[in-house]
Amino acid sequence: MMSKIENNRLESFRQAREQGNQKVLDADHLGIKRFFNLDTNTYKDGALPGKTKELLGLVASAVLRCNDCIDYHLEQCAGAGYTRDEMVDALNVALVVGGSIVIPHMRHAMETIDLLEQEGSLES
Amino acid sequence: MMSKIENNRLESFRQAREQGNQKVLDADHLGIKRFFNLDTNTYKDGALPGKTKELLGLVASAVLRCNDCIDYHLEQCAGAGYTRDEMVDALNVALVVGGSIVIPHMRHAMETIDLLEQEGSLES
Amino acid sequence: MMSKIENNRLESFRQAREQGNQKVLDADHLGIKRFFNLDTNTYKDGALPGKTKELLGLVASAVLRCNDCIDYHLEQCAGAGYTRDEMVDALNVALVVGGSIVIPHMRHAMETIDLLEQEGSLES
Amino acid sequence: MMSKIENNRLESFRQAREQGNQKVLDADHLGIKRFFNLDTNTYKDGALPGKTKELLGLVASAVLRCNDCIDYHLEQCAGAGYTRDEMVDALNVALVVGGSIVIPHMRHAMETIDLLEQEGSLES
Amino acid sequence: MMSKIENNRLESFRQAREQGNQKVLDADHLGIKRFFNLDTNTYKDGALPGKTKELLGLVASAVLRCNDCIDYHLEQCAGAGYTRDEMVDALNVALVVGGSIVIPHMRHAMETIDLLEQEGSLES
Amino acid sequence: MMSKIENNRLESFRQAREQGNQKVLDADHLGIKRFFNLDTNTYKDGALPGKTKELLGLVASAVLRCNDCIDYHLEQCAGAGYTRDEMVDALNVALVVGGSIVIPHMRHAMETIDLLEQEGSLES
Numbered sequence: 226m227m228s229k230i231e232n233n234r235l236e237s238f239r240q241a242r243e244q245g246n247q248k249v250l251d252a253d254h255l256g257i258k259r260f261f262n263l264d265t266n267t268y269k270d271g272a273l274p275g276k277t278k279e280l281l282g283l284v285a286s287a288v289l290r291c292n293d294c295i296d297y298h299l300e301q302c303a304g305a306g307y308t309r310d311e312m313v314d315a316l317n318v319a320l321v322v323g324g325s326i327v328i329p330h331m332r333h334a335m336e337t338i339d340l341l342e343q344e345g346s347l348e349s
Numbered sequence: 350m351m352s353k354i355e356n357n358r359l360e361s362f363r364q365a366r367e368q369g370n371q372k373v374l375d376a377d378h379l380g381i382k383r384f385f386n387l388d389t390n391t392y393k394d395g396a397l398p399g400k401t402k403e404l405l406g407l408v409a410s411a412v413l414r415c416n417d418c419i420d421y422h423l424e425q426c427a428g429a430g431y432t433r434d435e436m437v438d439a440l441n442v443a444l445v446v447g448g449s450i451v452i453p454h455m456r457h458a459m460e461t462i463d464l465l466e467q468e469g470s471l472e473s
Numbered sequence: 474m475m476s477k478i479e480n481n482r483l484e485s486f487r488q489a490r491e492q493g494n495q496k497v498l499d500a501d502h503l504g505i506k507r508f509f510n511l512d513t514n515t516y517k518d519g520a521l522p523g524k525t526k527e528l529l530g531l532v533a534s535a536v537l538r539c540n541d542c543i544d545y546h547l548e549q550c551a552g553a554g555y556t557r558d559e560m561v562d563a564l565n566v567a568l569v570v571g572g573s574i575v576i577p578h579m580r581h582a583m584e585t586i587d588l589l590e591q592e593g594s595l596e597s
Numbered sequence: 598m599m600s601k602i603e604n605n606r607l608e609s610f611r612q613a614r615e616q617g618n619q620k621v622l623d624a625d626h627l628g629i630k631r632f633f634n635l636d637t638n639t640y641k642d643g644a645l646p647g648k649t650k651e652l653l654g655l656v657a658s659a660v661l662r663c664n665d666c667i668d669y670h671l672e673q674c675a676g677a678g679y680t681r682d683e684m685v686d687a688l689n690v691a692l693v694v695g696g697s698i699v700i701p702h703m704r705h706a707m708e709t710i711d712l713l714e715q716e717g718s719l720e721s
Numbered sequence: 722m723m724s725k726i727e728n729n730r731l732e733s734f735r736q737a738r739e740q741g742n743q744k745v746l747d748a749d750h751l752g753i754k755r756f757f758n759l760d761t762n763t764y765k766d767g768a769l770p771g772k773t774k775e776l777l778g779l780v781a782s783a784v785l786r787c788n789d790c791i792d793y794h795l796e797q798c799a800g801a802g803y804t805r806d807e808m809v810d811a812l813n814v815a816l817v818v819g820g821s822i823v824i825p826h827m828r829h830a831m832e833t834i835d836l837l838e839q840e841g842s843l844e845s
Numbered sequence: 846m847m848s849k850i851e852n853n854r855l856e857s858f859r860q861a862r863e864q865g866n867q868k869v870l871d872a873d874h875l876g877i878k879r880f881f882n883l884d885t886n887t888y889k890d891g892a893l894p895g896k897t898k899e900l901l902g903l904v905a906s907a908v909l910r911c912n913d914c915i916d917y918h919l920e921q922c923a924g925a926g927y928t929r930d931e932m933v934d935a936l937n938v939a940l941v942v943g944g945s946i947v948i949p950h951m952r953h954a955m956e957t958i959d960l961l962e963q964e965g966s967l968e969s
Contacts, residue, residue: 383759418946456490516690562645566640776893777901
């Protein structure tokens with residue numbers, strides 16, 4: 226069982242991410258603002274459903290080995306309705322493409338999936 | 350319009366890839382053989398459909414910036430029934446996640462998609 | 474001395490790059506178009522002069538090890554008025570930050586600088 | 598407003614970096630010592646002013662996604678006299694070249710710039 | 722001299738790594754299990770002695786800049802009988818190939834080597 | 846059987862590499878010259894034998910996915926007396942650490958090993 230303190234890891238990340246993004250936008254750089262806007266629009270429905278693109282974002286984050294990006298996309302994937310097994314199957318693609326150097330990020334991702342489930346954000 | 354010589358690019362890649370893979374397997378290293386087998390199985394139906402995982406493989410290849418891997422996964426995606434617009438939408442995720450350093454690979458990928466269409470491998 | 478055929482390397486790259494970018498834009502994906510537009514605007518005068526940002530683009534391309542991006546940014550740097558020695562000094566930063574794995578790209582860059590000089594694109 | 602504890606983040610980094618570098622040098626490996634010496638000399642005035650090269654180091658660190666390197670080069674850039682807006686404009690180049698995977702490092706960098714300003718290390 | 726708390730860093734890593742790997746395996750994904758098995762077998766005696774391959778794993782981890790992987794492979798290298806000076810000499814190869822961006826990982830690695838020595842895991 | 850033209854691939858690489866390195870050194874940048882010197886010295890006998898470090902250089906090149914670096918280090922490994930099976934075993938470590946994205950470089954490496962054997966540079 227996961228303790229309260231561990232559960233805080235996801236909540237702390239959300240707050241830090243939101244505050245950090247705000248700080249970045251407060252720098253008031255037009256190019257950065259446009260990039261953030263472009264980034265948000267990338268995952269909206271297009272030729273591919275937004276749901277599919279969330280999974281693409283997760284795998285891209287995993288092979289590029291960025292835990293914050295993995296956490297963000299796991300949240301988005303959970304919100305889009307993916308099950309634990311589907312996320313794990315996507316992460317396996319990242320593991321095979323990216324190799325054993327991805328393993329520490331697999332450990333991190335699995336813990337995040339557990340935290341998402343504990344707080345009721347994950348479909349079962 | 351694309352010339353015969355350019356069309357050969359895809360065919361040459363297929364032959365070189367097949368011969369090269371055979372050479373790798375001929376080295377007769379058990380670990381390498383198992384890795385190749387694992388790699389093949391990764392894209393079979395699981396919690397996620399194999400078709401979805403082909404797209405994950407494409408985006409992973411694009412953000413990691415490997416043209417041969419992009420070509421291989423574009424072929425697989427075409428075979429799995431993705432349209433040109435769906436592949437382009439997936440590549441856009443790779444572009445936004447991976448940045449302008451991915452642009453030369455976007456150029457390469459678009460040419461490959463054209464070649465796949467010319468030879469009739471692409472759904473329309 | 475560099476032969477005509479070698480000199481063609483830079484000219485061929487320019488044509489292939491232009492045609493490839495056109496193909497990417499012809500895919501008519503709004504996100505991709507916006508990214509290309511954003512990319513172009515990045516190197517315009519802002520808090521930093523555009524000239525300085527061209528050099529930043531060169532070093533970013535070199536540590537990320539993309540020859541096409543290096544060639545493009547060397548052209549831009551030459552156009553912005555950097556001398557050979559200044560470009561070499563920038564590439565040295567990339568070499569030290571990125572390590573010996575950057576050396577093949579140093580070789581490529583030096584040849585491109587020679588080609589730029591031969592065609593009169595480089596300040597002396 | 599930033600708390601004392603958060604402000605300690607930069608001070609802790611400086612101490613850990615200094616102690617860590619000392620530990621590396623204490624290993625008494627001639628190649629490593631020479632590399633450290635070479636690294637220091639890279640950012641001295643040459644064909645390009647040292648100040649320009651500090652900015653190149655920052656962007657290289659950002660596209661290669663190393664927070665410790667970003668912090669170090671932000672300090673150096675602040676010391677060299679760059680303003681907040683100039684650093685942000687340089688980081689925007691890194692964001693566009695490196696893509697959304699750089700965003701978590703943008704958040705980190707913006708916080709570091711705030712800390713540098715709070716302690717009076719930043720020109721205004 | 723290193724404090725008890727610092728010494729805990731290595732012990733905490735071992736526990737977190739073990740628990741995390743267990744969590745990954747508990748996801749019960751055949752592909753992931755096979756990858757973990759393949760990974761373990763990679764470092765067994767083959768055409769090259771397992772001991773040599775541990776050093777290859779260390780350098781691969783260092784140039785790919787993954788502290789958890791570096792710590793794991795340093796432990797394995799210590800267990801395989803490498804001395805401090807041999808590990809440092811291997812890390813120097815990683816530094817030269819990978820560049821100054823590897824330096825923060827050199828600092829981390831040197832601290833880990835100290836911790837391994839303190840707990841008596843290192844040959845002298 | 847490999848044709849004369851294919852065998853030329855290795856010879857052409859050697860010439861291009863030598864000429865390119867000369868061009869880089871002709872730029873007469875002290876930092877670059879020192880880096881090249883440092884690079885050469887890295888693979889000399891130290892706490893580890895030079896022979897072992899050649900293998901480390903090969904694996905570092907393979908996980909960082911640089912064909913020119915792989916070719917150079919395969920030559921060095923052949924010259925240092927490694928057998929085909931030993932090089933393949935080292936490349937397998939790179940494959941597992943770096944993942945399937947390394948496969949195109951495995952194909953390239955296997956062809957280079959064949960070329961080295963054909964010209965009698967490989968121990969049997």
